[in-house]
Amino acid sequence: MSVKTIADVEFGAELEPFQPDTSLAATAPFAEAVGWGRGGRFNDHERAKKEGLPGALVPGIMAMGFLTSMIHRWSPVAKVEHIDTVFRAPLLADQPCTINAVVTDIETEEGLVQLDLTVKNSADETRVFGTANVRLPVA
Amino acid sequence: MLDVEELKGKFLNLEFDTKEFKLDADKVVMVAKMSGETLPQFTDPNHPDFQAPPAFIASLAAGRNLPIEFPKLGGIPMDGGKAVTCIHPVKVGEPLTGRTHLHDIYDKTGRSGRMVFLVSRMEIFDASGTHLATSDSRMVIREKPAK
Numbered sequence: 159m160s161v162k163t164i165a166d167v168e169f170g171a172e173l174e175p176f177q178p179d180t181s182l183a184a185t186a187p188f189a190e191a192v193g194w195g196r197g198g199r200f201n202d203h204e205r206a207k208k209e210g211l212p213g214a215l216v217p218g219i220m221a222m223g224f225l226t227s228m229i230h231r232w233s234p235v236a237k238v239e240h241i242d243t244v245f246r247a248p249l250l251a252d253q254p255c256t257i258n259a260v261v262t263d264i265e266t267e268e269g270l271v272q273l274d275l276t277v278k279n280s281a282d283e284t285r286v287f288g289t290a291n292v293r294l295p296v297a
Numbered sequence: 298m299l300d301v302e303e304l305k306g307k308f309l310n311l312e313f314d315t316k317e318f319k320l321d322a323d324k325v326v327m328v329a330k331m332s333g334e335t336l337p338q339f340t341d342p343n344h345p346d347f348q349a350p351p352a353f354i355a356s357l358a359a360g361r362n363l364p365i366e367f368p369k370l371g372g373i374p375m376d377g378g379k380a381v382t383c384i385h386p387v388k389v390g391e392p393l394t395g396r397t398h399l400h401d402i403y404d405k406t407g408r409s410g411r412m413v414f415l416v417s418r419m420e421i422f423d424a425s426g427t428h429l430a431t432s433d434s435r436m437v438i439r440e441k442p443a444k
Contacts (some may be wrong), residue, residue, distance in 0.1 A: 223334065244378040
């Protein structure tokens with residue numbers, strides 16, 4: 159269900175999990191667009207391994223992008239006022255991951271919602287976590 | 298070993314970098330679409346409210362990471378995370394100014410030793426001086442064990 163106002167939000171509700179595209183076909187142009195396209199860190203597994211990495215990575219800020227995209231899918235009228243992401247461990251390109259979020263606080267009169275966010279890999283290990291403060295229409 | 302309290306006294310809240318930006322619409326759209334964004338205000342340059350998503354704001358880099366007088370870190374720096382506060386839409390194609398200072402310095406000690414966290418904060422303004430957004434970068438330095 160798409161959330162239209164703060165009245166649609168329930169404490170403890172989980173947002174619909176989202177499986178983003180972590181393929182090199184997505185990480186490479188993302189990295190290029192933010193000026194990190196040189197080298198192989200985000201676009202070439204073999205070159206990344208030569209840098210001592212386990213493979214090409216998903217840029218950390220791309221995980222932030224996944225999280226805000228998930229919030230906007232949950233509520234197209236949501237305004238992300240603040241998002242804080244902690245890069246706990248690398249997220250590998252071409253490896254599936256799942257984005258989850260849960261409502262941890264609601265200020266009904268202000269139209270504010272706090273979400274706890276996680277990005278987990280296929281081994282169910284948390285690679286990125288964080289919080290977001292989101293504003294929704296009051297009525 | 299870095300003395301956190303001494304560093305805080307010397308460096309916190311002192312602006313050490315100013316950089317001008319003008320966001321490119323194609324790059325903003327690419328970042329939004331590759332992140333799975335579906336809202337047209339982030340993916341359609343013709344939308345009347347077209348603006349940069351938080352992840353793009355987080356990508357804006359200062360001219361330097363730390364104040365010029367900052368001591369050598371003596372450890373391995375890692376990107377520990379990013380935070381973005383959106384106050385007003387960050388519009389594409391308009392002149393922007395990013396002013397950067399060290400917002401926080403703290404440490405944590407665990408089984409693998411001490412880690413020092415440096416939070417560099419860029420405040421982004423439009424040409425009229427309106428504060429549009431704030432982007433925090435959290436750099437983590439794992440100190441090398443003393444020999």
